[in-house]
Amino acid sequence: MTFLSQRLRADLQRLLATPHLGRFFFCILGFLVVAGLAGREASAADPDRTVTTGSFTKADFEKHIEQLQKKIPSKDFTVILTPPFVVIGDESPEEVRRRSEGTVKWAVEKLKQAYFKQDPRQILDIWLFKDKKSYETNCKKLFGKTPDTPFGYFSQEAGALVMNISTGGGTLVHEIVHPFVAANFPNCPAWFNEGLGSLYEQSGELNGEIHGYTNWRLPRLQEAILKGKLTSFKTLCQTTDTDFYEKDRGTNYAQARYLCYYLQQKDLLKTYYRRFLTNRKDDPTGYKTLKAILERDDMDEFQKQWESYVLKLKYPRK
Numbered sequence: 664m665t666f667l668s669q670r671l672r673a674d675l676q677r678l679l680a681t682p683h684l685g686r687f688f689f690c691i692l693g694f695l696v697v698a699g700l701a702g703r704e705a706s707a708a709d710p711d712r713t714v715t716t717g718s719f720t721k722a723d724f725e726k727h728i729e730q731l732q733k734k735i736p737s738k739d740f741t742v743i744l745t746p747p748f749v750v751i752g753d754e755s756p757e758e759v760r761r762r763s764e765g766t767v768k769w770a771v772e773k774l775k776q777a778y779f780k781q782d783p784r785q786i787l788d789i790w791l792f793k794d795k796k797s798y799e800t801n802c803k804k805l806f807g808k809t810p811d812t813p814f815g816y817f818s819q820e821a822g823a824l825v826m827n828i829s830t831g832g833g834t835l836v837h838e839i840v841h842p843f844v845a846a847n848f849p850n851c852p853a854w855f856n857e858g859l860g861s862l863y864e865q866s867g868e869l870n871g872e873i874h875g876y877t878n879w880r881l882p883r884l885q886e887a888i889l890k891g892k893l894t895s896f897k898t899l900c901q902t903t904d905t906d907f908y909e910k911d912r913g914t915n916y917a918q919a920r921y922l923c924y925y926l927q928q929k930d931l932l933k934t935y936y937r938r939f940l941t942n943r944k945d946d947p948t949g950y951k952t953l954k955a956i957l958e959r960d961d962m963d964e965f966q967k968q969w970e971s972y973v974l975k976l977k978y979p980r981k
Contacts, residue, residue, distance in 0.1 A: 719747065719786055727786045736801055745771070745789075747782040748839075752791035752828065753801075762791060762832065770836045770863070773873035774843055778859075778936055783842035789835070791828040798827035817841045833864035833878070848940055853907040854899050855939070855949055858919030862927065875924055877978040884917035888970045893918060896962055900950035921973055931956050 724744065731742070731749060741759040743750045745767045752759035767789060790805070792798035795813070802810045806821055814834040815826035824838045840860035844851050865878035887893050892914070894902075899918055907915050926932040935956045939949045946952050959965045 718782065718784075723786060731788065734805060736804055747771070748787050748789045748824075750789045750791065752793070753797055754791065754793045754828070759791065762828065762835075766832045766835055767839065769868075770839045770873070773868065774840065774863075777873055777933055779843040779847045781843075781846045783846045785822050787842055788823045789839075790823055790825045791835075792826065794829045795827055798825075798829075819845065833866075836863045836866055837861055848943070850943070850947065852900070852902075852948055853904040854902055854915065854919045855923075857907070857916055858923040859936075861916050861920040862923045864920075875920075875927060877924070877976050877980055878920075879978065880913075880917040880920055881973075881976055881978040883913055884921055885974055885976075887914050887917070888974060893966075893970070896922065896953065896966055897950055900948040900953065921976075922969070925969055925972060926956070 727749065728742075728744075731751070735742070735751065737753075739753045740751050741753075741756040743760060743763040745763045748767060748771070750759065750763040750767055752762065754762075790801070792801055798815075799809055802808065802825060806818070806823070806825070810816060810825065810827075813827060814830050815824065815828075815838055817824050817838045819842075824835070824842070826835050826838070828835065837860040840863060841856065844856050844859065848856075861878075861880065862875035863873060864880075865876045866873055867876065868874065884893075899915070899922075902910075902915065923932060926935050935949075935952065938956065939946070939952045942952050943949075954960065954962060957965060
């Protein structure tokens with residue numbers, strides 16, 4: 664990305680950080696004219712098809728924003744374009760901008776740096792509701808249902824990441840992972856999709872890269888280990904999506920997360936992702952690739968060692 668395109672993107676974000684949607688729309692139209700002149704050369708046959716980001720054109724964003732205006736619940740919402748997402752929030756404009764730049768933009772850049780070549784296949788909205796009341800009321804109004812999680816979720820059907828942002832930004836980073844997985848890793852099993860997403864619920868930057876830290880899922884996992892209730896890694900990897908989400912969901916998430924955490928700490932996670940992606944037709948569960956990355960034939964013995972490792976972890980970190 665050139666310095667000029669970074670400046671243009673920053674300018675656009677500042678222009679769009681306004682709760683007044685009429686002024687917002689005129690701002691983006693004006694910006695798009697400038698971006699069309701300063702950006703990549705348009706094709707002679709169709710100059711309006713200049714690419715703005717990924718596979719989306721300025722015409723795509725313009726149409727999307729036009730449709731979005733029709734359903735924004737009130738003037739309390741600020742809209743900020745953060746490619747490939749559009750962020751909509753009902754906190755103060757300054758806070759929505761801070762989350763857009765400090766969480767969404769940062770997570771997108773770091774996740775693409777580590778794992779993903781392709782942007783999501785559609786322009787997605789990120790709805791940041793300021794509290795429980797706003798979250799539940801507006802979910803019902805916008806999507807026709809009350810959310811079944813107090814934190815947030817990603818809906819491919821609705822083309823939206825939906826957050827009760829008062830619970831913290833960790834769920835937001837978690838959910839940002841999912842549309843990137845969908846675009847880059849077809850038929851990724853739930854255990855790895857959720858393991859990778861939940862790894863970054865508690866995350867920061869280490870040596871210029873995104874890094875997951877221990878989080879609130881650790882005590883439940885340690886309790887399950889002490890009670891001898893964990894499934895084997897072979898069973899975890901072979902778990903269907905339905906079983907992963909419906910049978911002992913919390914422990915499944917925790918076990919998947921801390922397997923990913925272990926791989927990260929051993930500098931194996933990115934290599935595992937790439938090899939699993941390459942081998943997915945022959946190894947759809949990822950179990951064979953896991954054994955190969957760990958260089959282990961006896962996975963029962965590895966699990967004992969991993970459980971001992973997990974029991975020594977601390978949360979909160981000291």
